[in-house]
Amino acid sequence: MKHEKLAPFPKDFLWGASTSAYQTEGAWNKDGKGPTVIDVRPKKEHITDYTVASGHYDYYKEDIAKMAEMGLKAYRFSISWARIFPKGVGEVNQAGIDHYQNVIAELKKYNIEPIVTLYHFDLPYDLEETGGWDNRDTIDAFEQYAVTLFHALGDSVKYWLTINEQNMMIMHGNTIGTGKQSTEKELYQQNHHMMVAQAKAIIRFREILPDAKIGPAPNISNVYPASSKPADVLAAQNYNAIRNWMYLDIPCFGRYNHIAWAFLKEKGYEPEIAKGDMELIAQAKPDFIAFNYYSSKTVEASKNDGQDRSGNGDQEIVIGEEGVYRGKKNEHLEKTDFGWEIDPTGLRSTLNAIYDRYHLPLIITENGLGAYDKLEEDGTIDDPYRIEYFQKHFEQAQLAITDGVELFGYCPWSAIDLVSTHQGMQKRYGFIYINREEFDLKDMRRIRKNSSYWYEEVIRTNGESLRK
Numbered sequence: 034m035k036h037e038k039l040a041p042f043p044k045d046f047l048w049g050a051s052t053s054a055y056q057t058e059g060a061w062n063k064d065g066k067g068p069t070v071i072d073v074r075p076k077k078e079h080i081t082d083y084t085v086a087s088g089h090y091d092y093y094k095e096d097i098a099k100m101a102e103m104g105l106k107a108y109r110f111s112i113s114w115a116r117i118f119p120k121g122v123g124e125v126n127q128a129g130i131d132h133y134q135n136v137i138a139e140l141k142k143y144n145i146e147p148i149v150t151l152y153h154f155d156l157p158y159d160l161e162e163t164g165g166w167d168n169r170d171t172i173d174a175f176e177q178y179a180v181t182l183f184h185a186l187g188d189s190v191k192y193w194l195t196i197n198e199q200n201m202m203i204m205h206g207n208t209i210g211t212g213k214q215s216t217e218k219e220l221y222q223q224n225h226h227m228m229v230a231q232a233k234a235i236i237r238f239r240e241i242l243p244d245a246k247i248g249p250a251p252n253i254s255n256v257y258p259a260s261s262k263p264a265d266v267l268a269a270q271n272y273n274a275i276r277n278w279m280y281l282d283i284p285c286f287g288r289y290n291h292i293a294w295a296f297l298k299e300k301g302y303e304p305e306i307a308k309g310d311m312e313l314i315a316q317a318k319p320d321f322i323a324f325n326y327y328s329s330k331t332v333e334a335s336k337n338d339g340q341d342r343s344g345n346g347d348q349e350i351v352i353g354e355e356g357v358y359r360g361k362k363n364e365h366l367e368k369t370d371f372g373w374e375i376d377p378t379g380l381r382s383t384l385n386a387i388y389d390r391y392h393l394p395l396i397i398t399e400n401g402l403g404a405y406d407k408l409e410e411d412g413t414i415d416d417p418y419r420i421e422y423f424q425k426h427f428e429q430a431q432l433a434i435t436d437g438v439e440l441f442g443y444c445p446w447s448a449i450d451l452v453s454t455h456q457g458m459q460k461r462y463g464f465i466y467i468n469r470e471e472f473d474l475k476d477m478r479r480i481r482k483n484s485s486y487w488y489e490e491v492i493r494t495n496g497e498s499l500r501k
């Protein structure tokens with residue numbers, strides 16, 4: 034729809050930026066932190082590991098000072114579960130709590146709203162050793178961990194996210210590196226257990242922090258049919274259900290999406306649902322939906338030729354499911370240096386699709402461009418491609434607001450450069466450059482990229498500058 038006049042971004046819009054603990058903090062075994070599934074994953078020769086990352090654990094004050102210079106209104110970051118419970122359960126590590134209390138105090142000093150993710154891919158390794166999400170004990174461990182944080186940080190944190198991209202952990206965990214090799218059947222059982230864990234955490238949240246807000250944070254992308262062929266349209270419906278709606282229907286409606294459930298049954302992947310699980314889930318409605326968006330997806334009907342295998346691909350590259358859908362290149366879209374399609378209009382259609390379905394307030398908790406940025410000799414980083422990317426995505430967000438979507442914040446990925454999930458440090462996302470290379474740690478200097486000055490103006494004018 035074309036609008037004659039755009040609605041402004043809401044007053045108090047949470048212009049922010051995001052990171053996750055394991056991709057930025059480093060200090061992988063400092064101050065009592067236990068190992069996580071990320072720390073023990075097999076090293077790849079051509080990319081760095083996460084032991085140092087961006088050094089954010091030690092440099093957080095400097096990083097937050099730069100965020101404050103940019104005028105950020107919010108910072109979305111995750112807590113490392115293994116800093117709080119080095120073994121995932123049991124004894125609390127006070128040094129871990131102190132660290133995050135200090136981070137939050139630093140944010141508050143600059144009036145930056147903390148948005149806390151409880152769990153972003155880095156399950157404590159001791160829990161993995163006892164079965165990880167296959168084991169229902171991990172549900173209780175998550176509840177204990179969440180409750181500990183609600184008590185320890187609840188005074189100063191209003192916005193909480195439960196689990197980052199649960200859908201990507203299930204569908205692309207092997208590529209991202211979030212856990213052991215599992216069969217599909219096991220994966221969907223793990224998925225169910227995470228849903229119960231999330232529900233239990235939300236139920237406790239209501240008792241402990243009745244005035245704060247909580248929501249899930251999946252990766253949601255509108256799925257397009259490759260053509261108007263009815264079979265392609267059905268394939269798009271299938272993939273939308275399996276990739277997107279299953280992960281939001283469960284917390285928001287308290288039930289499995291019917292197409293997703295039919296898919297699980299057809300493939301023999303349906304999870305065992307213990308007595309009382311669905312009742313718990315139905316009691317634990319979120320206050321808002323946070324979601325990460327990088328690109329739309331395009332699919333056609335499966336050709337049933339044995340080539341559609343869901344295990345490959347990554348968060349944004351769709352392969353397929355035999356008999357269900359097949360990923361297809363979208364000829365109308367350009368790609369990033371790393372092969373992800375760029376679709377700003379898809380952000381508007383995704384916002385509308387989510388809002389139409391759930392009618393809950395929305396916040397974008399990730400969206401951004403992975404690129405090979407270069408530190409110039411004069412000490413600057415010129416990233417016009419990132420400015421262009423955000424200009425177009427912010428415009429589409431404003432169009433969605435004008436369409437009537439209740440969007441209360443936008444936290445691009447990422448605040449500072451970090452180590453990507455499977456493509457190392459060379460794939461940079463930050464507004465703030467970290468002066469290290471894949472293996473050479475250099476001086477770890479923090480330098481604002483040109484895009485950060487552009488974003489500062491967007492924030493200062495609450496989006497008005499986008500139209501200049």
Ligand code: BG6
Pocket residue numbers: 053056197198201252325348399403446452453454455456460
């Ligand atoms: C999301 C994750 O999938 O996308 C982030 O929540 C991740 O952790 C981001 O870094 C970008 O993906 P990648 O694979 O380029 O790091």
